[in-house]
Each structure stands twice: as C-alpha cells, then as structure tokens.
Amino acid sequence: xxxxxxxxxxxxxxxxxxxxxxxxxxxxxxxxxxxxxxxxxxxxxxxxxxxxxxxxxxxxxxxxxxxxxxxxxxxxxxxxxxxxxxxxxxxxxxxxxxxxxxxxxxxxxxxxxxxxxxxxxxxxxxxxxxxxxxxxxxxxxxxxxxxxxxxxxxxxxxxxxxxxxxxxxxxxxxxxxxxxxxxxxxxxxxxxxxxxxxxxxxxxxxxxxxxxxxxxxxxxxxxxxxxxxxxxxxxxxxxxxxxxxxxxxxxxxxxxxxxxxxxxxxxxxxxxxxxxxxxxxxxxxxxxxxxxxxxxxxxxxxxxxxxxxxxxxxxxxxxxxxxxxxxxxxxxxxxxxxxxxxxxxxxxxxxxxxxxxxxxxxxxxxxxxxxxxxxxxxxxxxxxxxxxxxxxxxxxxxxxx
Amino acid sequence: xxxxxxxxxxxxxxxxxxxxxxxxxxxxxxxxxxxxxxxxxxxxxxxxxxxxxxxxxxxxxxxxxxxxxxxxxxxxxxxxxxxxxxxxxxxxxxxxxxxxxxxxxxxxxxxxxxxxxxxxxxxxxxxxxxxxxxxxxxxxxxxxxxxxxxxxxxxxxxxxxxxxxxxxxxxxxxxxxxxxxxxxxxxxxxxxxxxxxxxxxxxxxxxxxxxxxxxxxxxxxxxxxxxxxxxxxxxxxxxxxxxxxxxxxxxxxxxxxxxxxxxxxxxxxxxxxxxxxxxxxxxxxxx
Numbered sequence: 298x299x300x301x302x303x304x305x306x307x308x309x310x311x312x313x314x315x316x317x318x319x320x321x322x323x324x325x326x327x328x329x330x331x332x333x334x335x336x337x338x339x340x341x342x343x344x345x346x347x348x349x350x351x352x353x354x355x356x357x358x359x360x361x362x363x364x365x366x367x368x369x370x371x372x373x374x375x376x377x378x379x380x381x382x383x384x385x386x387x388x389x390x391x392x393x394x395x396x397x398x399x400x401x402x403x404x405x406x407x408x409x410x411x412x413x414x415x416x417x418x419x420x421x422x423x424x425x426x427x428x429x430x431x432x433x434x435x436x437x438x439x440x441x442x443x444x445x446x447x448x449x450x451x452x453x454x455x456x457x458x459x460x461x462x463x464x465x466x467x468x469x470x471x472x473x474x475x476x477x478x479x480x481x482x483x484x485x486x487x488x489x490x491x492x493x494x495x496x497x498x499x500x501x502x503x504x505x506x507x508x509x510x511x512x513x514x515x516x517x518x519x520x521x522x523x524x525x526x527x528x529x530x531x532x533x534x535x536x537x538x539x540x541x542x543x544x545x546x547x548x549x550x551x552x553x554x555x556x557x558x559x560x561x562x563x564x565x566x567x568x569x570x571x572x573x574x575x576x577x578x579x580x581x582x583x584x585x586x587x588x589x590x591x592x593x594x595x596x597x598x599x600x601x602x603x604x605x606x607x608x609x610x611x612x613x614x615x616x617x618x619x620x621x622x623x624x625x626x627x628x629x630x631x632x633x634x635x636x637x638x639x640x641x642x643x644x645x646x647x648x649x650x651x652x653x654x655x656x657x658x659x660x661x662x663x664x665x666x667x668x669x670x671x672x673x674x675x676x677x678x679x680x681x682x683x684x685x686x687x688x689x690x691x692x693x694x695x696x697x698x
Numbered sequence: 699x700x701x702x703x704x705x706x707x708x709x710x711x712x713x714x715x716x717x718x719x720x721x722x723x724x725x726x727x728x729x730x731x732x733x734x735x736x737x738x739x740x741x742x743x744x745x746x747x748x749x750x751x752x753x754x755x756x757x758x759x760x761x762x763x764x765x766x767x768x769x770x771x772x773x774x775x776x777x778x779x780x781x782x783x784x785x786x787x788x789x790x791x792x793x794x795x796x797x798x799x800x801x802x803x804x805x806x807x808x809x810x811x812x813x814x815x816x817x818x819x820x821x822x823x824x825x826x827x828x829x830x831x832x833x834x835x836x837x838x839x840x841x842x843x844x845x846x847x848x849x850x851x852x853x854x855x856x857x858x859x860x861x862x863x864x865x866x867x868x869x870x871x872x873x874x875x876x877x878x879x880x881x882x883x884x885x886x887x888x889x890x891x892x893x894x895x896x897x898x899x900x901x902x903x904x905x906x907x908x909x910x911x912x913x914x915x916x917x918x919x920x921x922x923x924x925x926x927x928x929x930x931x932x933x934x935x936x937x938x939x940x941x942x943x944x945x946x947x948x949x950x951x952x953x954x955x956x957x958x959x960x961x962x963x964x965x966x967x968x969x970x971x972x973x974x975x976x977x978x979x980x981x982x983x984x985x
Contacts, residue, residue, distance in 0.1 A: 477958050502957060503956060503957065504957045504958065505957060505958055505960060505961050507918070507961070508712075508961075509712065509715060509904045509907055509908050509918055510715075510838075510908075512708045512838075513704075513705055513708045514952075514957050516701075516708075517952070532816055533816060533908070533909060533913075536818070536908060536909040537907070537909070540907070540908075543825070544823065544824070544825055544826045544833075544835050544837075545833065561816060562909075565815075565816060565817055565818040565909065566823075567822055567823050569823070570823050
C-alpha cells in the first residue's frame with residue numbers, strides 16, 4: 298500500500314509539473330498577445346449610484362474607440378467593470394476580484410473617499426494603478442508610492458481658489474463662516490495662505506449649523522469689518538446666514554459655493570436677499586474639445602464632473618501604456634506624468650495621442666475635467682472653476698476658468 | 699457693554715421662538731406623562747401647512763400661524779389616538795421611543811408630499827433697525843411679539859377656561875382629578891390639541907427666520923427639550939423661563955467660547971441645573 302502511494306505521489310508531482318509548465322508557458326505568451334485588462338470600480342448603487350453607470354458607459358465608449366483604431370501596443374483593451382456599492386467593504390471585495398482574478402493593470406473611477414481609502418492599499422501592494430474622483434485630502438497622503446492619481450480637486454486646491462477669487466473681486470479682508478466639517482479648517486488655512494500672498498487677511502468663524510438664527514455670529518463677522526464674507530456651509534444654514542447678513546445691512550460682497558446658494562435657494566428667497574452673491578464650484582473644462590467628446594460619447598450636453606474625470610483616467614492610462622511600451626501597473630505609474638504634463642503636442646483623446654506617441658512625439662493631454670497636471674503625490678495641480686453671480690433672482694454665469 | 703446688550707436681545711428673540719413649542723411639549727408631558735419627541739415633526743407639519751396657505755393662498759403671518767396651529771393640532775390628535783394611545787400602558791419609556799419613531803414617519807410623509815428642497819415663506823425680508831450700536835430686526839421683534847401673544851393666550855386658557863382648569867387638575871394629581879369627575883381622556887385630548895398646535899405655531903415662527911424643509915422641527919428638537927427640562931418638565935411657565943434662559947445663556951456664552959460650542963454651553967447649564975435642582979427652575983407648578 299505504502300509503496301503504491303509513494304509512486305502515485307511521485308507520478309502526481311511529475312504530472313502536475315508537466316501540466317503546470319505546459320499551462321504556464323503559453324500563459325506568458327498569451328499574456329503578451331492577449332488583451333490588456335482595465336477595470337472600473339464605480340458606484341452603481343448607493344449614494345454614488347446616479348453617477349457610476351454613466352461613468353462606466355463613458356469608459357466603454359473610449360475603449361471601443363481605441364480598439365476600433367487598432368488597440369494599444371498591438372493588443373486590444375478589455376474592460377472589466379465592478380460595482381463598489383458606495384461602500385468600502387463591497388469596494389474591497391470588488392477590487393480584490395479585479396486585481397487577483399482579472400489581473401487588471403489599472404482601476405479607475407472610485408468615487409466615495411471612504412471606498413478609495415479602503416481600496417488604495419490593495420492597489421499599491423499589487424502594483425496596480427488607481428485613478429480616482431474622490432476629494433478627501435487624506436487620500437493622496439497615503440503611502441501609495443505613486444500608484445494613485447486623482448482628478449477631483451482636494452480642499453487644499455479649493456481653499457486656494459476661494460482666496461484667489463476673493464482677491465479678484467476686491468476682497469483684502471475676508472471673513473470665512475462655515476459649519477464644522479472635516480474640511481473647514483484646511484479649506485480656511487489654504488484660503489488664508491492665498492490671501493496672504495497679496496497681503497490679504499482672513500478670519501474664521503465656525504458656527505453651529507442647526508441654530509435657527511445666526512444674528513450674533515453675523516455681529517461678530519461685522520465687527521471684523523470685512524470686505525468679503527465667504528460662506529462655506531450647505532443650503533439650509535447658508536439660507537439662515539444670508540438672511541441675517543442682509544438684515545444686518547452688510548455692504549460688502551458675499552461668496553459661497555454653488556450648492557449652498559443654488560437656483561432653488563435663489564427662487565425661494567426675496568431677490569434683494571440674494572442679490573449680488575457670487576458662487577463658485579469646481580467645474581469640468583466646459584467647452585474644451587475633450588469635454589465636447591465626453592458630451593458626444595454619453596449623449597448629454599452637460600456631462601457631470603465625474604464622467605469627465607473618468608474619461609480622462611482611461612485616456613491617460615492607455616497613453617501611459619503606449620508611452621512605456623508596457624501594460625503593467627508599474628509602467629503606467631512611471632509614464633502617466635510623461636503624457637499629461639510638461640508640454641508637448643496637445644492631445645484631447647488617446648486615439649489621437651497613441652498616433653503621436655507611436656511617431657515619437659511628446660504629448661500633453663488636455664482633458665475634459667481640466668488640464669490634468671499632477672503634483673508629486675497625485676493631486677491635480679489646477680482645475681477649472683465655474684464662477685457665477687446672482688442678479689435679479691437669477692444665477693448668471695460670469696466665466697469658467 | 700452694547701455687545702452684551704445685543705447678545706441678550708438676540709437671546710431673548712431666540713428664546714421667544716423656542717418658548718412656544720416648549721410650552722406645548724411641557725403641557726403634554728404634564729398631562730400625558732411621557733416626553734413626546736414627535737413634536738419636532740408637528741412643528742414641521744405646522745410650518746408646511748402655513749407655507750401652503752401663505753404661498754398658494756396669500757395668507758399673512760397671523761392667519762398662517764392660525765392654520766398651522768389647527769393642522770398640527772389635528773395631525774397630533776390623530777397620531778396620538780392611532781399610534782400612542784395603545785402604547786401608553788407600556789410605560790413612559792415605550793411611549794417616548796414610539797414618539798421618536800412617529801416623528802421620523804411624519805418627517806418622511808412631509809418629505810414625500812413636499813420633497814426635500816428648501817422652501818421659504820413669501821414675505822419680504824426687512825433690514826434691521828439701529829439704535830446706536832444695538833440693532834433689532836422688525837421681523838424678529840414681530841415674531842417675539844407673536845410668541846408672547848401665544849404665551850399669554852395659553853396662560854389665559856389654563857387659568858380661565860374649564861378645560862384649562864381641568865388640565866391643571868390632571869397635571870397636579872390625576873387620581874384626585876378623576877375623583878372630582880374629570881374625564882381623563884377628554885383632558886388628554888385637549889392637552890394634545892393645544893400642545894401639538896403650539897408646536898405647529900412654533901414651527902412657523904422658526905421657519906419665518908430660517909427656511910423650511912422636512913428637518914425644520916428636528917433641528918430645534920434638542921433645544922426645545924432642553925428648554926422644557928431647564929424650566930422643569932411639565933411646567934408651562936417653566937418652559938417659558940427655560941427657553942429664555944437657554945436662549946440668553948447660549949448667546950452670552952459667545953463672549954467666552956467659539957460659536958461651535960454654544961449648543962454645548964446650553965446643555966452644560968442643564969447638566970448643572972439637574973444636578974443641583976432636578977425638578978428644574980419651576981418644576982413644582984404646572985401653570
């Protein structure tokens with residue numbers, strides 16, 4: 298019995314080795330010749346549910362376009378889409394599947410900051426590139442070794458833009474009023490730094506957003522004698538604030554975020570209360586050629602910012618693969634900045650970029666979400682903002698820039 | 699000095715707004731013997747009822763508040779009968795928890811009917827009047843005056859009417875009241891109608907200053923509850939005193955701490971109060 302067993306085991310080992318070698322050898326060859334796999338990990342359900350499906354459609358359209366034009370490095374692209382359910386736990390399971398089973402080179406489109414934070418370590422440990430649309434400052438501070446880029450402006454960039462805009466409309470003395478949020482302090486610090494560059498000053502007041510009246514807070518703001526009050530809250534508390542500021546007879550200028558004084562707030566309140574309020578919001582590069590392409594691909598004249606961003610992700614990743622002549626996550630990490638910043642021929646799609654790269658030209662991708670230039674740690678260096686002003690009960694576009 | 703005076707003035711105005719629903723809450727507690735947290739949603743219901751008649755039918759502030767009172771009273775009485783009455787024998791804790799659930803259900807009914815968007819009353823917003831360094835909003839002054847008027851009416855009701863006196867009797871001693879031939883169910887109904895109606899009116903007063911959405915009442919629930927506890931749960935004058943004390947204390951705290959913490963200051967006051975005088979400022983008398 299024993300002898301028979303030993304022989305069997307040897308035979309088994311030998312047989313297995315033969316089979317394994319036989320499978321492994323063509324596998325390597327197959328991997329080189331087979332499709333390059335890319336993954337999307339977007340929320341198809343949960344809070345991000347309205348955005349995820351459109352994002353996936355945009356990526357599919359881009360992939361089809363590239364494949365129709367001959368693929369990249371002579372290989373076709375294959376897209377694998379998973380749902381993160383706007384939930385970190387589901388996101389991790391889906392990411393594991395994309396990385397371990399599908400062996401994708403890159404994951405694109407994680408939406409909620411909590412999901413991105415949970416998925417990022419899996420990516421950098423497996424040397425898979427991660428491109429995200431999440432905004433929390435902490436994400437790019439993770440030890441991701443370059444395996445992460447994001448196209449959503451973080452609060453550092455937003456704060457700086459707030460400060461610059463306050464200066465632009467003549468504010469040297471800015472009073473920032475906001476409820477307590479995880480970004481209030483960092484937004485204010487960056488706004489203050491931007492103001493300080495042109496000898497502007499700022500003061501912060503964090504209020505309780507559940508109070509039915511903010512009169513005393515407004516009094517405190519007015520004692521500072523600001524030229525600009527920046528309101529960093531959400532719609533319900535900002536409504537209380539603009540009324541109390543109006544009653545107090547403030548003569549300076551008001552800036553707030555577009556979601557805090559939206560068309561609904563403007564039409565529900567008397568016109569003289571909202572008159573002259575400036576609003577701003579991060580904006581895709583509306584009117585740019587890449588933006589127009591996204592609009593055509595998803596058949597919507599006003600694609601949302603996340604769809605624009607994931608369109609940029611897939612285009613940049615494919616060009617980075619072409620630039621590095623290698624489809625691995627490590628190669629994408631090495632080459633992604635070479636195709637989207639630092640000057641060169643301006644391209645607005647991968648199809649266009651791939652031809653230029655093949656011809657040995659340096660390209661600089663200009664995306665639908667913005668210029669797509671990244672800092673060391675993977676934040677976008679700049680993005681467009683949409684500036685508007687309320688006049689006569691209507692919100693009027695000043696400019697996008 | 700003028701800063702302190704301004705803060706006190708702001709506190710009095712906020713207190714006046716809180717006092718109206720706080721009276722309703724306390725009156726219901728005195729008679730029904732459980733804290734009815736659904737008042738947040740009764741305030742929201744009242745605010746929306748007033749919004750409908752104000753924006754669709756052009757009612758002014760006074761008539762809108764009257765409509766809000768009636769609608770909230772009616773909704774409150776129906777909910778009390780349908781949801782709370784069967785549960786009250788299980789004890790005040792079960793009733794209190796059920797009232798929270800009821801509040802959430804009502805909030806979502808409002809959301810279903812009116813949507814989640816912010817709404818505002820169709821009233822002009824006036825600039826404040828200035829007296830030296832002190833500023834007073836004509837609307838805040840008007841709201842405070844309405845609140846005071848409502849309070850006077852409630853006191854008159856409790857003192858001068860038969861039903862009011864019966865409510866006081868039940869609040870003082872339910873068993874003795876029953877011996878005297880007072881029917882508890884009718885007094886309870888009266889307490890619910892008045893209490894929920896006041897919450898509805900309070901919701902309008904709060905909405906006049908802010909904006910209304912399905913969470914309008916919920917945002918002030920803790921402050922209203924705190925005012926009632928501070929004044930003494932179950933005491934109507936206590937609710938008034940508690941609301942003003944809370945309003946003024948929270949505003950005055952701004953002299954020392956950042957505005958983020960002012961809610962905490964209010965609750966610190968309550969903690970101290972309950973430690974040294976658990977029945978509240980006026981907890982020993984209903985009216």
